[in-house]
Amino acid sequence: MKPPNHSSDRSRGRVRGLAAVLAAATAVAVGLAMPAQAASTLKASAEAKGRYFGTALTRGDLGISAEVNLAAAQFDMVTPGNEMKWDATEPSRGSFNFGSGDQIVSFAQSHGMRVRGHNLVWHAQLPAWVSSLPLNQVQGVMENHITTEATHYKGKVYAWDVINEPYNEDGTLRQDVFYKAMGANYLAIALRAAHAADPNAKLYINDYNIEGINAKSNGLYSLAQSLVSQGVPLHGIGFESHFIVGQIPSSLQANMQRFADLGLDVAITELDDRILMPADSSELQQQGTDYGKVVNACLAVSRCVGVSQWGVDDGHTWIPGTFPGYGAPMMWDSSYQPKPAYTAALNALNSAPNTSPSPTPPVSPSPTPPVSPSPTPPVTGACSATLTTVNSWPGGFQSEVTVRAGSSAVNGWTVKWTWPGGQTISSLWNGTQSVSGSSVTVRNASYNGSLAAGASTTFGFTANGTAATPAVTCTSP
Structure with missing residues (x-):
């Protein structure tokens, strides 16, 4: 659904200074009917709910100061629009170029934003040489591409869209070169290759028109269901959410919840809401209602980790070039002024209680009964930790650990436990692990070590062996 290099021929809109951008955004936020001390940016309010609010940027966008200043002020996650796709990173066999992707990562790091890697395997924006390969060479080339790119960005990417848009509208897999070479097994092969290259990254399948139950x-x-039951390292599902105004599926929340019930994270990854132009005031108000519905659906699903808009403003959007006659899909107009959609999204975030996502009861792929969480210790010291098993299958399981600050803020945390029966971690995200025999130590990642008093964050892992909930301890410097 996303054309190549859509930033190169877009209308650039009217550039305003950062001061005007921030003043306008703040003025709208302050004018809302919100609780006292409500956050005035999307990222601040989302973070208070244990989630993120992201955007997509291309290399061309980085040269537009008003756009990137607005992005840095409002968002805490960045997805490269085109710079990590196969045609950009390996245009000819074995010849890799990560320069453009590195620029996006550098921008994100310099502004305290995480990065969502997008993407590793996709039938579109695929160099012709890949589709022209003898089928018995495709798997090796795919695994090499995944390994090389994921290794290059190891430790710099929060999550990968490992497989992008694999499904037809009728629920069958696309007959692309990867399917022709490996059948449906190519998805598991790709996920395992990405996990081996970067064990700490969350791995997603991402697609459009999957937002409702259909x-x-x-x-x-x-x-x-099948991948989880096999122990394949799939951690989440990305719902692209390229909507038409007034057409948000009524089953969005229920659909996300059923994936979450498998023990998977879910995320709104590429949100936009296009309008048949010219847009009138009633359509802009409906767009605001739509954005509010999407944010509220995410907040209602405990494993929905965040929302990302596919772009920043109406002046820099891919929509008119792909859907002629449509436009105005963003929360800011082409002059960087906030629209009702921004007001509605921020209001939805600020109206929700400040709670971090928590695991949902899993749908167990085997008769193994659910494992009870370890007892929650009283938060009297610097921090506490609670380990919960969220899914299990023969030979493996998935767990999540909630770290909570005590009566004072913490700046960095360390969680420790000892396995009771030979268990080993196969993949861990949102933390950094070290292992000595059966003893495990997990320290915070660069982005989740600072917790306000009483606030919490989570990390998770998949492990080999029988599901277990050992006693865990948390310390803070």
Whole structure:
């Protein structure tokens, strides 16, 4: 759904200074009917709910000061629009170029933003040489591409869209070169290769028109069930959410919840809401209602980790070039002025209680009964930790650990436990692990070590062996 290099021929809009941008955004936020001390940016309010609010940027966008200043002020996650796709990173066999992607990562790091890697395997924006390969060479080339790119960005990417848009509208897998070479097994092969290259990154399947319960999302749901039951390192599902104004699926929340019930994270990854132009005031108000619905659906699903808009403002959007006659899909107009959609999204975030996502009861792929969480210790010291098993299967399981600050803020945390029966971690995210025999130590990642008094964050892992909930301890410097 996303054309190559859509930033190169877009209308650039009217550039305003950072002071005007921030003043306008803040003025709208202050004018809302919100609780006292409500956050005035999307990222601050999302972070208070244990989530993120992200955007997509291209290399061309980095040269537009008003756009990137607005992005840095409002968002805490960045997805490269085109710079990590196969045609950009390996245009000819074995010849890799990560320069453009590195620029996006550098921008994110300099502004305290995380990065969502996008993407490793996709039928589109795929160099012709890949599709022209003899089928018996495709798997090796795919695994090499994944390994090389994921290794290059190891430790710099929060999550990868490992497989992008694999489904037809009828719920069958696309007959692309990867399917022709490996059948449906290519998805598991790709996920395992990405996990081996970067064990701490969360791994997603990402697609469009799967937001509601329909044939396409049913096909993906069946696949996700199968992958989880096999212990394949799939950690999440990305819902692209390229909507038309007034057409948010009524089953959005229920659909995300059923994937979450498998023990998977879910995320709104590429949100936009296009309008048949010219847009009138009633359509802009409906767009605001739509954005509010999407944010509220994410907040209602405990494993929905965040929302990302596919772009920043109406002046720099891919929509008119792909859907002629449509436009104005963003929360800011082409002059960087906030629209009702921004007001509604911020209001939805600020109206929700400040709670971090928590695991949902899993759908167990085997008769193994649910494992009870370890007892929650009283938060009297610097921090506490609670380990919960969220999914299990023969030979493996998935767990999540909630770290909570005590009566004072913490700046850095360390969680420790000892395995009771030979268990080993196969993949860990949102933390950094070290292991000595059966003893495990997990320290915070660069982005989740600072917790306000009483606030919490989570990290998770998949492990080999019988599901276990050992006693965990938390310390803070």
